[in-house]
Amino acid sequence: MPSEKSMEIITDADGITINNPLTFNPKHILECGQVFRYYDHNNHYDLIAGDKMCRIYTNEDFVRIKTEHPLFFTDYFDLSTDYQSIINILNQDYGLAEITQFGHGIRILRQEPFETIISFIISANNNIKRIQGIIERLCDKLGEDRGGYHAFPSPYTMANAPLDFYIGIGAGYRAEYILKTAKMISDGFSLDIINQMPSDEAKKYLARLSGVGPKVADCILLFAYHRTDVFPVDTWIAKVYNEACGHCADRNMIGKYLLERYGNLSGYVQQYLFYYKRENRNLSIKAQIRPS
DNA sequence: GCCCAGGCACATG
């Protein structure tokens, strides 16, 4: 008999209940930097994904996700993936227990591509609080009113807003990138075809969009297409890596090395590392990150 | 005032 009960997922008409949520932690899932449209109220989170919303209550032994769209959020929260197996490999084969324990219950969300593209164009050279504010103003002013919240706007709606609108919501120099990219996608740049491409090819394809470079493309592939064979290198990851190595390497080389080391598990490792470092922890596992 | 934030576009060697 196992010493711990395993996680149990029950779906009903009003939402999803997760008993013994060993690999489902709402705080860590939402605050690890992969998603921006959530609101931390005192005893619950509100989360908006595309045009749908859910409310998440965290209890001792279970998590309750209240929503009119339980099937959508079952997919969104990646509930059919066995995270315990992934964590076991990261701990046993890669010595990463320190970061997987700190970020326990992190999952990689399956987000909508267009929303992810725009969100991460906004994220470039920016901080999370400001990113959230810009996205909130974008949705409040352009997104359809769903009664209490606004949906993420469509490519067509965004393509037809004036440049000044994006400057007005505080996007700064990213305003032109956002508008150009919305126009390209509205004009037929396919986001579905990416599903047919290997990750390296998909990365080049996404980089044709204005405001999408290597790092933003990696984030889109990880968070919208669930490609875990990418390792987005931002300032935090670069910081961790360079501290572990005692020298400065450029982001391109850092990404190349980390991807080679972690392969298909890169995306998971990246999220744990990012969350750990951004929460101001100092790594005592340098040897596990550094090249041998 | 300076430095930084989930970097990118663009110009130049």
Added chain:
DNA sequence: CATGTGCATGGG
């Protein structure tokens, strides 16, 4: 292919 620079905005 690699390196350098300018860039909106707000917080520390």
